Amino acid sequence: MKRVLITSAIPSVNGVKHLGNLVGSMLPADVFARFCRARGYDTLSICATDEHGAPIELAAAEDGIAVKEYCDKWHAVQKDLGDRFGLSWDHFGRSSSPQNRALTEHFARALWKNGLLEVRTTKQAYSATDGRFLPDRYVIGTCPHCGYDRARGDQCENCTRVLDPIDLIDPRSAVSGARDIEIRDSQHLFLKQSKFVDKLRAWIAGHVHDWPVLVTSIANKWLDEGLQDRGITRDLEWGIPVPDDIAGGQLKGKVFYVWFDAPIEYIGATKEWADKNSLGDDAWRDWWYGDKAKDVTYFEFMGKDNVPFHTIIFPAMIMGTGEPWKLVDRLKGFNYINYDGGKFSTSGKRGLFMDSALEILPADYWRYYLMANAPESSDSNFTWEHFAGVINKDLADVLGNFVNRVTKFCVARFDGKVPSEGVYGEDENALCAELDRRVAQYTDYLEALEFRKALGELRAIWVAANEYITRSAPWTHFKNDRAQAAVGIRMGLNLVHLFGHLAWPVMPNAARAIHHAIQDSPPVIPWPDEPMKEFLDQLEPGQAINPPDVLFAKITDEQVADWQLRFGGMGES
């Protein structure tokens, strides 16, 4: 059986994610995972919260709670929102887990043993008032180039020049405002990325045809600019401590850089999953390690900001262990979705976040819209008018109304049972032939991770059903040829049944409601692989149906106006 491993870039634990975060990683990963399960593949879908890094430490401090407590709280919130969005992870882990700590230590030891890590002394900003080293971006001061007085230590926002905290005039702590910034020596571990350039280049060259241009161009850009060795430890309290047996204990009290342990958490979370279900070590290792994992196809989903970490640093780490860990096979990167012409912003609370999205509409509305307009070839733009137009036309009018008109007619004229009279003729054969093509195309697009095109094809399938029922016109035939009307409605009901199957990866709840109009559905609604002539002729005549209530309520102009007001935006960023 085909084995498919799916990971989505792990979201930072701090706060509720916005729709931009969702559309580039978690949502497409879930649509694909559901599709794979529907096709009967052996599928493992993994995500987690990324719980390390200076911003998280500082956010906890701001809330006046311990970092552990902060992470517990927001992990639970994100898990709950994921569940409510229908994200069907096999496991939603935590990068702070003991499993990830053990694996991170393992990776570091293997890299150390292979001579691919080295200790270097770096100059770091330190504030005695804060009692801590400050990451570059947490030192602010006056830009030496343009005089902007709130330049960050890593870059001046005003003139965009890249800076070093040492360059700043009148430097101060962004945490406390303290001015006692001094530069101290600090020792850190560096990953000798420069040793991997040729290997990485060859590996990436092998994927120019199955990765998006976006991904290979970002990866090659990093290689072309020359890979610098990268610091993989930080002077922080919260994180995975560097074990004493590395570098003779010189790094006591330091933790690994968040981007060192975060990708390892894909593996860590898989071990968490195995442990939680008492499956034993082989259960997780067979997905990731050695010969048993060779038949696994590994898919990663992420926004473009994550691409360098997944095409350069993490692969270098894996290659550097010299151990047979799985490298990604298919890397799907996404651009950004903008909100009313500006950026989504977590800190600026601009845009639409997962919790408020669910307050106003069910998850499936968002799932459909976001995948149908996924930012695959370039950034895309969310506007309330466009959103309402798509939902109303595609979901309410084309799909929802089809289900409604067919089931209502069946109740009114055929006693709410699948009619038995008549036999399929030329029109039905032609429809089956068309749907054979279209369903195959839809399937191919999903296999190819072309979500926007896939959903366009799904929509075309719904349109084909409306065209058929118009040609078939059972409401006309009913008056003098009941058998002819029965054929149209029987096919109509079979089409509704088909829609329940086809929509499930994208809209699991709506798909279930549609399927329920015909009959109960299994937990995983399987993919309709058989010829349409068979699939669309399988409902038992005489079987009772359950006409649903309105499946998709239309969005009114008043709602659009209300939401625009409530969620701000309107072009300002």
Added chain:
RNA sequence: GGCAGCGUAGCUCAGUGGUAGAGCAGGGGAAUCAUAAUCCCUUGGUCGGGGGUUCAAAUCCCUCCGCUGCUACCA
């Protein structure tokens, strides 16, 4: 500054050498089962500007303009 992506119909986007496309919006018609939902026909573009290669360019090359992103301690 450097690099990358993008620029095609009013809007959102397909289209990598061979007669400019889809959906939505707009216009006309049909139908009346249905959430006034559907179906058919249709208006609409010198493919960001300019130059070049070619029998042929939205597509390849050069150049300019615009938007967006990245630029390694924000993930």
